[in-house]
Amino acid sequence: MGTIRLKRAYEPADLTDGRRILVDRLWPRGLAKAEARIDQWMREVAPNPELRKWFGHQPDRFPEFRRRYEEELRSDPVHRRCVEEILHAAERETVTLVYAAKDEVHNHAVVLLDCLYHWRE
Template identity: 55%
Template sequence: MHALLLKRAYEPATESDGARVLVDRLWPRGLSKEKAKIDYWAKDVAPSHELRRWFGHEAARWEEFRERYHEELKGPGAQEEIELLRAMARKGRLTLLYAARDEEKNNAAVLRDYLREARRRA
């Protein structure tokens, strides 16, 4: 598997991004599709609306958010998308795009770690 990178969807696309995949359930507010230059929108690996609202990007809820999100990622819809992302990552660099302001505590970071752990188990 090639590099798995994280980037805010609002940052300009670069050649070094490789395949650009949006991993949020909602489209980033105010971002045009042309400017986003997204290759694929992986809605089914994004946290559920309920989990996203519960988390609310509150740092005190981060660890529990990670645990709950890991459980959601084990679901059948998410697993199909995860396999697709893994296939994309085998072909080249993959950049997971997210809209959150927090660059460390966001769903894309959890997903990246989940994909890396799955790679180690395989």
């Protein structure tokens, strides 16, 4: 079983990243596609635009954002398909979920990773 981990889009890619999946709905600002070395852009797994805008990367909203995004990941068929695709890829290789948020603690990729590890068990 491979590993699933997180990495900011602005950190250099390296060989230990394995399959690099961008999990943001928008392409990271100022990052050239060649430099990013993204294997797959999975926009659909990101929070819906309304939830993303409501959260606005405000740490005090993170607990409610987490709750809403986890529900979206569980209940929305498109999100479920993306989760299953990531888990399937992780059975074969290391998967690095790439995200652009500056805050490395309060962001959707952290929530997604937690959900993936819980659903994997």
